[in-house]
Amino acid sequence: MTLYRCFGLLVGALxxxxxxxxxxxxxxxxxxxGRVVDGTGAPERRADVGVRGDRIVFVGDxxxxxxxxxxxxxATGLVVAPGFIDPHTHTLEDLSSAERRSNVPYLMQGxxxxxxxxxxxxxxxxxxxxxxWTRDGIGxxxxxxxxxxxxxxxxxxxxDAAPSPAQLDAMRAIVGRGMAAxxxxxxxxxxxxxxxxxxxxxxxxxxxVAAASGGIYDSHMRDESSYTIGLLGSVNEVLRIARDADxxxxxxxxxxxxxxxxxxxxxxxxLVRSARAAGLRVTADQxxxxxxxxxxxxxxxxxxxxxxxxxxLRARIADAPTHARLVAEMERNLVRRGGAPxxxxxxTADTTIRGRTLxxxxxxxxxxxxxxxxxxxxxxxAGVASFNMKESxxxxxxxxxxxxxxxxxxxxxxxxxxxxxxKLRQYVLDTRLLTLPQAIHASSQLPAETLQLPxxxxxxxxxxxxxxxxxxxxxxxxxxxxxxxELAVGMRYVLVNGRIAVDRGAYAGALAGRxxxxxxxARAARPAPAR
Ligand SMILES: [Zn+2]
Numbered sequence: 001m002t003l004y005r006c007f008g009l010l011v012g013a014l015x016x017x018x019x020x021x022x023x024x025x026x027x028x029x030x031x032x033x034g035r036v037v038d039g040t041g042a043p044e045r046r047a048d049v050g051v052r053g054d055r056i057v058f059v060g061d062x063x064x065x066x067x068x069x070x071x072x073x074x075a076t077g078l079v080v081a082p083g084f085i086d087p088h089t090h091t092l093e094d095l096s097s098a099e100r101r102s103n104v105p106y107l108m109q110g111x112x113x114x115x116x117x118x119x120x121x122x123x124x125x126x127x128x129x130x131x132x133w134t135r136d137g138i139g140x141x142x143x144x145x146x147x148x149x150x151x152x153x154x155x156x157x158x159x160d161a162a163p164s165p166a167q168l169d170a171m172r173a174i175v176g177r178g179m180a181a182x183x184x185x186x187x188x189x190x191x192x193x194x195x196x197x198x199x200x201x202x203x204x205x206x207x208x209v210a211a212a213s214g215g216i217y218d219s220h221m222r223d224e225s226s227y228t229i230g231l232l233g234s235v236n237e238v239l240r241i242a243r244d245a246d247x248x249x250x251x252x253x254x255x256x257x258x259x260x261x262x263x264x265x266x267x268x269x270x271l272v273r274s275a276r277a278a279g280l281r282v283t284a285d286q287x288x289x290x291x292x293x294x295x296x297x298x299x300x301x302x303x304x305x306x307x308x309x310x311x312x313l314r315a316r317i318a319d320a321p322t323h324a325r326l327v328a329e330m331e332r333n334l335v336r337r338g339g340a341p342x343x344x345x346x347x348t349a350d351t352t353i354r355g356r357t358l359x360x361x362x363x364x365x366x367x368x369x370x371x372x373x374x375x376x377x378x379x380x381x382a383g384v385a386s387f388n389m390k391e392s393x394x395x396x397x398x399x400x401x402x403x404x405x406x407x408x409x410x411x412x413x414x415x416x417x418x419x420x421x422x423k424l425r426q427y428v429l430d431t432r433l434l435t436l437p438q439a440i441h442a443s444s445q446l447p448a449e450t451l452q453l454p455x456x457x458x459x460x461x462x463x464x465x466x467x468x469x470x471x472x473x474x475x476x477x478x479x480x481x482x483x484x485x486e487l488a489v490g491m492r493y494v495l496v497n498g499r500i501a502v503d504r505g506a507y508a509g510a511l512a513g514r515x516x517x518x519x520x521x522a523r524a525a526r527p528a529p530a531r
Contacts, residue, residue, distance in 0.1 A: 027052050027069035028498060030062055031469060034075030038459040039082040039444035041437050049080055051465040054497040059461055071500070073493055075469050081440045082459045083112025083466030083494065084420050085447040087218070087285050088252050088406035092116045092123055095138050102139035104507050105409070108487040109420040109477075112466035112496045113141040113448075113456060113516065118252060118408070119220040120149030120189035124174055127181030130515040137511030140496060141466070143451065143518075145187035145218055146178030148206055149195030160197040160307040168205060175209040182517025184451050185215030185247075190222035190234075192298060193306040200237055207245035215518060216248040216281075216450070217241055225336050225388075226260035235268050239275050239282070248281035250450060253408045256393040257292065258336040265393035269400060276402065283450045285406030286397050288423045291385040291481065293346070293413030296358070297377040299337055299386050300370070302329045317374055330370045337386050340369035344481055347412030348382035355482060358384070383412035385481050395433055398423075404450065405443040414484040418477025421488040425476040436472070452519045465498035 029051040036047040036059065050058030050067055058067060086106065091114050094100040106114055116122060123129045126144050133142060155170045156163060163171065175186060186207055189195045207217045219241075221234035229237065235251070242249040251272075256264050272282050297306075305316055305326055316322045337343060340359035348354055353361045353376070362372035376382050397403050405423055409416025420443055427433040434442070448457025455463050468491060475490025494502035499512035 025052070027057065027067060029071045029073065029465075029495065029500065030067055030069035031073045031075050031080055031467065031493070032062060034078050034080035034469060036459060037079055037081045037437050037440045039440055039457055041441040041445070043437055044079070049459065049467060051467065051495065051498050054465055056459060056461055056463050056465045056467065059459065073469065077471070078469050078492060079436065079472050080459065080467065080469050081110075082444040082457055082463075083468050083496065084110045084405070084443040085113040085451070085453065085457055086111045086407050086409075086420075087115050087250070087404060087447045087451060088118045088408045089114045089116050089416075090118070090408070090410045091142065092129070095133055095142055096129070098136075101133075101136065102507065102509075102511060103142075103513070104139065105417045105485075105487065106140050106407075107494050107496075107501050107507060108491055109407075109418070110468040110470060110491045110494060111140060111407075111420060112468070112494065112513075113143070113453065115143050115145065115184065115451060117145040117147045117183075118187045118189075118218060120147045120187050120192065120195040122147040122150055124150050124154050124178070126178035126183045130182055130517060133515040138513040138515070139501060139511055140513040141456075141516050142513060143184050143453070143516040144178075144182075145185055146175050146183045146210065148186055148188040148198065148203065149192060151175060151206070152194050152198060156194070158194050158307060158309040158312075160194070160304070162199070163202065168202065171206060172209050175206050176213075179210055179213035179215055179518070183210075183215065184518050185217055186210040187218045189220040190237075191220055191224070193303050196222065196303045197307070200240060204241055204244045207241055207247050211245050211247035213518070214452070216250055216452070217245065218250040218252060220252045224255055224261075225257040227333065227336065231256060231261045231264050232267055232271070235271050239271065239280060242275070242280045242282065248283070248450070251282070251284035253292070253406060254284040254286050254397050254403060255292070255389050257388045259338065260336060262390045262393060265396040269396060272400075272402065283402045283404065283446075284397070284400075285404045285447070286394070287406060287408050287415045287419045288394065288398070288427060289413070289415050289419075290389040290391060290394065291344070291387040291413070292389070293383065293385055293408070293410050293415065295381045296343070296345070296373050296384055297381045299343065299384060300330045300333045300373050301377065302326070302333070314378065317378065326374075327370050330373065334369060334373075336388075338388050342387040344385040344387070345376075346383045346385050346481065346484065348376075348380075350379065350382065353382065383410070385413055395427075398427060398433060403442065404446045405439070406447075412484055414477065414479030414481060414486075417479035417485060418488055421475050421490060422477035424472075429472060429475070453516060454519050465495050467493075467495040469493035
């Protein structure tokens with residue numbers, strides 16, 4: 001740097017003048033006259049937003065400050081906000097695929113950062129996955145959990161046994177490697193096999209490893225309904241893990257699933273509120289739909305039937321006494337799910353059943369619904385939309401200040417393409433359950449702080465330029481249960497790390513996302529505590 005330039009910078013700093021710098025170097029992008037909602041929950045204000053490189057460098061009156069830019073966007077009448085952060089997706093395969101790594105279904109919702117490896121499932125090799133994304137490019141930022149179910153499967157297969165001390169050590173080592181490579185924490189899907197075969201103590205042992213690296217614990221709980229320990233028992237299990245492992249905990253896609261537990265949202269909220277008041281760090285995410293997305297097998301089979309894997313399952317189905325016990329339990333599970341008309345087959349290679357309810361498939365095959373379900377499972381299983389939630393529970397959860405937006409996006413369910421705009425459309429703009437600043441906070445700063453993503457989730461100078469510009473008059477989801485892959489509408493511009501990924505409402509071809517690593521990864525690793 002020349003003496004002259006040093007002097008110029010010094011004068012600029014002394015005058016504390018933005019305009020000197022601005023006139024010297026044009027900004028890369030200047031978004032003018034928008035309704036800025038900054039993600040903190042503060043009321044909206046009229047302001048211009050300037051971006052240079054990958055950062056927001058200016059929020060204010062651009063004309064008065066003499067700002068110029070290479071690209072100017074007129075945002076008159078449009079909302080300008082921090083890009084949304086989705087704490088729960090199933091985008092591992094998409095981001096790793098040459099055709100789908102742009103992550104357009106999320107960009108068109110205004111989502112600029114996704115987290116995956118949720119529900120305890122996904123890539124055990126966290127470092128390798130992040131490195132590959134960095135090398136090949138991805139359309140949104142993305143971060144990973146270490147997935148407990150996959151860790152258990154890597155060490156113990158589909159066994160439902162307790163781990164030996166050596167096996168537990170092997171699992172702890174995999175979690176430690178994932179955390180060292182930059183995972184955000186440990187995810188579990190204690191409802192699903194083989195994650196479900198872990199006791200609470202086994203989970204605590206692994207969560208302690210994540211806690212030692214500053215990670216969080218994210219859980220699809222053991223039971224969101226009345227299958228085993230019940231919804232309230234599952235919330236209490238999460239809270240026990242928070243205490244015993246001394247770790248922040250996060251409840252995935254919070255809900256009350258099935259008629260047995262409808263109305264228990266009040267008690268769940270009371271449990272979480274009192275835990276938070278006692279100092280535990282507890283949060284949750286939620287998608288704005290009344291149907292969950294799962295598979296025929298996961299929704300109806302008891303977990304003991306899956307122990308040992310697919311061949312063991314086939315043997316149990318073929319064995320008459322076991323078959324009878326299986327059918328009896330599946331009948332009860334079907335009642336929990338609201339009966340065969342409440343299960344809509346959404347994704348399967350078998351076009352004769354896609355778009356039909358289990359009741360319709362059973363009638364066409366002259367079988368009972370459970371026998372039809374067993375046929376579907378044996379043929380390779382199928383995705384279902386399971387209509388099992390009540391609007392009143394959904395709304396009670398949504399207004400809690402610790403509940404953020406999450407898609408849990410998976411193929412065959414519209415939430416992958418619609419969650420964020422749908423929440424804005426239905427619960428802010430149409431019914432005013434939340435204010436716009438509240439809904440945007442729940443989709444930006446709240447997840448950024450929960451996941452410990454530095455410099456993201458707020459629209460302010462110095463923060464990463466993940467910025468969205470949308471039209472509140474038109475923003476909406478278009479995906480439905482019948483047609484779940486319709487892109488959302490209303491996002492006019494989406495910037496990811498300062499680059500324009502959505503331009504005038506269309507994907508612009510950029511792979512501007514980054515593989516994000518946990519904030520503490522660089523920090524010297526503390527020794528993991530003894531079991
Ligand atoms: Zn889940």
